[in-house]
Amino acid sequence: xxxxxxxxMEFSEDIRVFIECPSEIYGVFIMDPEVKIIxxxxxxxxxxxxxxxxxxxxxIGIGAFSNCExxxxxxxxxSLQSVGGATIDQTHLQKIYVPVGQTERIRALSPEFRxxxxxxxxxxxxxx
Numbered sequence: 001x002x003x004x005x006x007x008x009m010e011f012s013e014d015i016r017v018f019i020e021c022p023s024e025i026y027g028v029f030i031m032d033p034e035v036k037i038i039x040x041x042x043x044x045x046x047x048x049x050x051x052x053x054x055x056x057x058x059x060i061g062i063g064a065f066s067n068c069e070x071x072x073x074x075x076x077x078x079s080l081q082s083v084g085g086a087t088i089d090q091t092h093l094q095k096i097y098v099p100v101g102q103t104e105r106i107r108a109l110s111p112e113f114r115x116x117x118x119x120x121x122x123x124x125x126x127x128x
Contacts, residue, residue, distance in 0.1 A: 011035070021046045026070070031057065038064045040084065046071075055079050055123065066090055078102045078123065083110040099123040 010019040015034045021043045028050040031038075035054075040061035043051065046068050052075040053060075062084030065071055068091045075097040093116050098106050100120045107113045 018042050021048065023047060028052070030054065037061070040064070041066065043068055043071075049073070051075070053077055053080070058082070060084060060087055062086055063089065065093075073097065076102075076106055078106075080106060080109065083113075085110075086112075088112050088116070095119055097121055 007025060008022040011017065011032070012019065015032060017037045017039055018031065018035045019039045019042060021029070023045045024047065026047045029048050030052045031054050033054045033056055036056060036058050038053065038057060038060045041063040042061060043065045044063055044067050047070050048068060049070050050073040051071065055077045056079055057077050058079055058081045060080065060083045063086045064084065065074065066086050066089040071091045072094045074093060078099045087110055096113065096116050096118050098118055098120055100122055103118045103120055107118060
């Protein structure tokens with residue numbers, strides 16, 4: 001069972017799993033702080049330019065951001081523990097924002113991250 005918000009974003013009934021972003025959504029998206037898992041292909045082919053995952057997200061599924069050709073910036077929390085393969089395939093990601101002191105640990109979660117510039121920011125500044 002799943003539910004959708006007014007933008008058509010699809011979540012599990014308990015809001016802990018983000019399932020799908022409609023491909024017609026543009027701009028910036030800030031993830032609900034209750035979400036723990038970004039599902040397989042959840043943002044695939046979306047038109048978002050920036051995605052901010054808040055503290056609490058622990059897992060990013062396979063292909064989560066694949067084919068997001070407009071995606072330029074992604075913010076990852078220190079709570080992140082695992083990242084599936086092909087996560088950022090076919091994106092134009094220019095920067096990954098992470099909390100101060102987390103670059104090496106988060107970069108090590110996925111070989112795909114090695115060629116994308118990271119920028120550290122204080123945790124409270126990631127959503128500013």
